[in-house]
Amino acid sequence: MNDALKKDFEALVGKENVMESESDRFSYAYDAAVLDPVLPGLVVRPETREAMGRVVKLANDNGLPLTVRGSGTNLSGGTIPKLGGLVVLTNALNKILEINEADLYAIVEPGVITAKFAAEVAARGLFYPPDPGSQAVSTMGGNVAENAGGLRGLKYGVTKDYVMGVDFFDVDGELVKSGSRTVKCVTGMNLHGLMVASEGTLGVFEKITLKLVPPPQAQKAMMAIFDDVNKACETVAAIIAAKIVPATLEFMDNFTIRTVEDFAHVGLPVEAQALLLIEVDGHPGQVAEEAEKVEAICKKMGAQRIQVAKDAAERNKVWEARRAALSALARLSPTTVLEDATVPRSKIPAMMVALENIAQKYKLTIGTFGHAGDGNLHPTILTDRRNKEEWKRVEEAIDDIFDVALGLGGTLSGEHGIGIAKSKYMEKETNRATILFSRRLKKAIDPKGILNPGKIVGE
Amino acid sequence: MSDMNELLRMLGELDDQLVSCMRCGMCQAVCPMYGQTGRESDVARGKIALLEGLAHKMVQNPEEVQDRLSRCLLCGSCAANCPTGVKVVDIFIKARAILVSYMGLPTVKKLIFRGMLTKPGLFNGLMSLASKFQGLFTSPANDVIGTSCSRMLQPIIGERHFRLLAKTPLHSEFPSLDTPAGKSGLKVAFFPGCMVDKMYTGIGQASLKVFSHHGVGVFLPAGQACCGIPALASGDMDSYLTLVRENLDAFKGGSYDALVTPCASCTATIKEVWPMLSDRMSPSEQETIKAMAAKTMDINAFLVDKLGLTPPAPSADAVSVTVHDPCHLKKALGVSAQPRKLIAMNSHYVVKEMAGADVCCGCGGSFTLTHPDMSATIGQQKRDNIKNSGAQVVATGCPACMMQISDMLSRNGDRISVKHPMEIYAESL
Numbered sequence: 001m002n003d004a005l006k007k008d009f010e011a012l013v014g015k016e017n018v019m020e021s022e023s024d025r026f027s028y029a030y031d032a033a034v035l036d037p038v039l040p041g042l043v044v045r046p047e048t049r050e051a052m053g054r055v056v057k058l059a060n061d062n063g064l065p066l067t068v069r070g071s072g073t074n075l076s077g078g079t080i081p082k083l084g085g086l087v088v089l090t091n092a093l094n095k096i097l098e099i100n101e102a103d104l105y106a107i108v109e110p111g112v113i114t115a116k117f118a119a120e121v122a123a124r125g126l127f128y129p130p131d132p133g134s135q136a137v138s139t140m141g142g143n144v145a146e147n148a149g150g151l152r153g154l155k156y157g158v159t160k161d162y163v164m165g166v167d168f169f170d171v172d173g174e175l176v177k178s179g180s181r182t183v184k185c186v187t188g189m190n191l192h193g194l195m196v197a198s199e200g201t202l203g204v205f206e207k208i209t210l211k212l213v214p215p216p217q218a219q220k221a222m223m224a225i226f227d228d229v230n231k232a233c234e235t236v237a238a239i240i241a242a243k244i245v246p247a248t249l250e251f252m253d254n255f256t257i258r259t260v261e262d263f264a265h266v267g268l269p270v271e272a273q274a275l276l277l278i279e280v281d282g283h284p285g286q287v288a289e290e291a292e293k294v295e296a297i298c299k300k301m302g303a304q305r306i307q308v309a310k311d312a313a314e315r316n317k318v319w320e321a322r323r324a325a326l327s328a329l330a331r332l333s334p335t336t337v338l339e340d341a342t343v344p345r346s347k348i349p350a351m352m353v354a355l356e357n358i359a360q361k362y363k364l365t366i367g368t369f370g371h372a373g374d375g376n377l378h379p380t381i382l383t384d385r386r387n388k389e390e391w392k393r394v395e396e397a398i399d400d401i402f403d404v405a406l407g408l409g410g411t412l413s414g415e416h417g418i419g420i421a422k423s424k425y426m427e428k429e430t431n432r433a434t435i436l437f438s439r440r441l442k443k444a445i446d447p448k449g450i451l452n453p454g455k456i457v458g459e
Numbered sequence: 460m461s462d463m464n465e466l467l468r469m470l471g472e473l474d475d476q477l478v479s480c481m482r483c484g485m486c487q488a489v490c491p492m493y494g495q496t497g498r499e500s501d502v503a504r505g506k507i508a509l510l511e512g513l514a515h516k517m518v519q520n521p522e523e524v525q526d527r528l529s530r531c532l533l534c535g536s537c538a539a540n541c542p543t544g545v546k547v548v549d550i551f552i553k554a555r556a557i558l559v560s561y562m563g564l565p566t567v568k569k570l571i572f573r574g575m576l577t578k579p580g581l582f583n584g585l586m587s588l589a590s591k592f593q594g595l596f597t598s599p600a601n602d603v604i605g606t607s608c609s610r611m612l613q614p615i616i617g618e619r620h621f622r623l624l625a626k627t628p629l630h631s632e633f634p635s636l637d638t639p640a641g642k643s644g645l646k647v648a649f650f651p652g653c654m655v656d657k658m659y660t661g662i663g664q665a666s667l668k669v670f671s672h673h674g675v676g677v678f679l680p681a682g683q684a685c686c687g688i689p690a691l692a693s694g695d696m697d698s699y700l701t702l703v704r705e706n707l708d709a710f711k712g713g714s715y716d717a718l719v720t721p722c723a724s725c726t727a728t729i730k731e732v733w734p735m736l737s738d739r740m741s742p743s744e745q746e747t748i749k750a751m752a753a754k755t756m757d758i759n760a761f762l763v764d765k766l767g768l769t770p771p772a773p774s775a776d777a778v779s780v781t782v783h784d785p786c787h788l789k790k791a792l793g794v795s796a797q798p799r800k801l802i803a804m805n806s807h808y809v810v811k812e813m814a815g816a817d818v819c820c821g822c823g824g825s826f827t828l829t830h831p832d833m834s835a836t837i838g839q840q841k842r843d844n845i846k847n848s849g850a851q852v853v854a855t856g857c858p859a860c861m862m863q864i865s866d867m868l869s870r871n872g873d874r875i876s877v878k879h880p881m882e883i884y885a886e887s888l
Contacts, residue, residue: 019498023523026512027499032482037508037517045497072499073484091497115488136488327542334478336543386478 057173070139076419110141149415249373559694641674
């Protein structure tokens with residue numbers, strides 16, 4: 001980075017918010033994806049939204065690649081500065097600007113931490129449902145840019161279902177406004193919709209308007225134990241067919257069950273081939289009725305045993321087991337590759353069979369758990385990226401997983417994003433025209449190609 | 460050593476531990492440093508990435524990496540919260556030593572660790588001398604907390620409000636003890652630690668009073684040295700090993716059921732760090748360390764768990780006391796209920812919890828000397844939480860935390876006294 005340009009950035013955000021030493025830059029060369037780090041040329045941390053706009057303009061004026069970064073927790077390399085250039089941090093823009101209890105919306109700056117926001121909303125007696133696994137540290141800007149999901153997707157939807165508006169800077173640093181505080185709004189193009197899952201390639205968020213909902217009054221959690229993966233998968237379909245939409249409907253395979261039990265000792269049945277962790281919520285009367293129905297369906301579909309949580313402590317235990325899944329698996333090996341290929345939920349049995357075959361074919365350990373209710377499984381490959389030969393097999397297995405998921409009418413990514421990791425598969429799921437359309441769209445809004453170049457549609 | 464290849468080789472030995480970090484970033488949620496700065500190089504994930512980068516020649520500048528590593532309280536919040544159980548504190552301790560062996564120790568630290576700390580006789584003599592003259596250049600700051608401040612020492616200690624050295628150190632009052640187990644049938648080896656020996660002697664006296672009350676035999680050998688953590692945190696492996704050996708010598712031949720210390724940091728060091736680094740010592744030393752570490756317990760935990768104390772109901776006019784959980788007790792050793800129970804043994808006190816009781820106080824040993832502003836900023840939050848609890852007393856089982864909290868309260872002009880749970884319990888006997 002040349003000195004004059006560095007000084008210009010210092011003038012915009014303050015000297016203390018410009019980082020250029022090797023160690024500081026290297027700390028922004030990676031994210032949570034298993035990919036090689038790429039060193040940015042400079043890192044800046046604007047403390048005001050106005051300064052953010054001016055940073056974008058200065059970068060564009062100089063044709064400098066610009067990658068926006070929240071907490072850097074994404075799993076697809078979306079925040080790795082692929083072409084170097086500038087990393088812009090949002091974590092100083094961390095104010096909740098408004099929580100409106102009468103009109104059920106909130107306005108936040110992009111660097112607000114998801115869990116802090118959800119807690120603040122809950123303190124006002126309201127509910128922000130999306131709960132990605134990284135919510136303790138992830139930012140709202142990052143959640144919108146990646147369209148983050150979570151455990152509650154089946155009933156409550158994902159981040160995109162809560163985005164009412166996004167104000168963002170275009171490459172010239174001009175503020176573009178989209179959406180509104182109202183439930184209905186057809187004023188202009190749905191530009192905020194375009195921003196969701198855009199992974200920082202189309203604009204830089206200035207503030208976000210989010211929908212809030214009243215929280216459910218009651219919950220009931222249960223665990224259904226199966227001696228056969230198929231029966232568990234069919235139970236998922238049967239629950240939905242009975243017109244019941246649980247808030248969460250999670251699946252764990254035998255390998256994951258054993259690993260979690262070894263690690264957390266929460267009393268999981270290690271002989272079970274599959275577990276379903278189910279929670280229904282809503283009005284107490286409805287919860288009681290649905291819980292009974294779900295229990296009956298599980299029994300009818302061949303569950304060996306069903307444990308219904310009798311109180312908050314037991315409910316917590318059910319979810320503790322689920323929350324421990326990734327940590328427990330990740331402890332078994334140096335490298336953990338967490339995939340999120342997603343299929344229509346009726347295809348989960350086929351997907352499970354395919355995953356087992358892939359694990360055998362490539363001699364890999366794959367633990368699978370995930371959001372069975374929405375077809376979003378997390379096959380988790382346990383490996384060591386330092387083992388070149390095994391790593392090659394991992395890459396081939398990932399290719400196969402995507403092929404199978406697409407063959408079943410599914411999608412490459414349910415909630416982790418495309419980033420660098422999956423951009424080469426994009427055309428497989430879509431087609432050439434889709435890629436070209438996306439590239440033309442980007443070219444039109446970002447002629448110099450400075451906004452997070454190399455992500456989603458390559459180039 | 461100043462050979463880059465040797466540095467890479469030594470860092471390579473950490474590779475198996477480094478690679479277990481999956482870069483999820485969950486450490487951001489709990490790191491006191493990151494909470495202040497929001498800088499990735501201040502959080503565990505960033506530091507581990509830097510060490511990996513250095514080991515794999517993607518990062519070229521070891522001086523910068525050393526500087527980033529020093530920006531850490533070694534509080535272990537990240538390790539306690541790590542989904543994959545990365546041994547962050549072990550990694551950082553080893554990495555600091557590796558970088559010091561490559562770049563050398565700063566002269567001041569050499570003087571302190573190699574010239575003084577590792578020579579207990581000289582250390583005691585110097586401290587004793589200082590305790591006689593300290594009144595000349597200090598003035599009282601807060602009578603409730605018992606702190607002083609000093610214009611003259613300002614270039615060295617900054618704006619700190621500190622506790623004066625004890626007139627008579629504990630080792631002068633009790634050069635050595637070896638009493639048999641009484642009615643409890645238990646005997647402890649007592650390791651007071653430097654701060655209790657030289658500054659907070661009241662905690663040592665309270666501990667001995669409690670042992671005597673419960674008929675617990677005490678083995679207090681002469682010639683105890685520092686537990687080694689200050690030298691190690693600065694990367695001085697040689698001084699650390701010397702100190703451990705001096706202590707192994709001092710405790711040689713004693714028989715006891717548990718080794719207890721009233722200092723959370725000493726306890727965690729003896730119990731966790733000594734075994735972790737014992738592969739640098741002889742097989743017989745390794746055996747001794749293993750046996751000692753297995754018997755080492757926090758003093759609160761010893762009294763509550765081994766003696767099975769049952770607290771009475773608090774009296775109507777009980778004084779409210781809020782509890783700070785030292786990182787080296789709760790995060791390193793999982794001890795948090797016992798100090799509260801010990802306090803409740805004195806019916807004149809009632810525990811009133813503060814927000815963020817287990818958040819680091821910002822001391823971090825020598826961190827407070829090398830990064831005074833950051834230490835004070837983190838400490839101020841702790842002070843605010845203590846103040847907002849409305850308690851009249853704050854209790855914590857670590858003299859280093861007591862020093863930091865006293866400083867912060869005193870600088871704010873608060874009239875809240877700072878006590879060790881042992882002192883509170885001993886008051887009732």
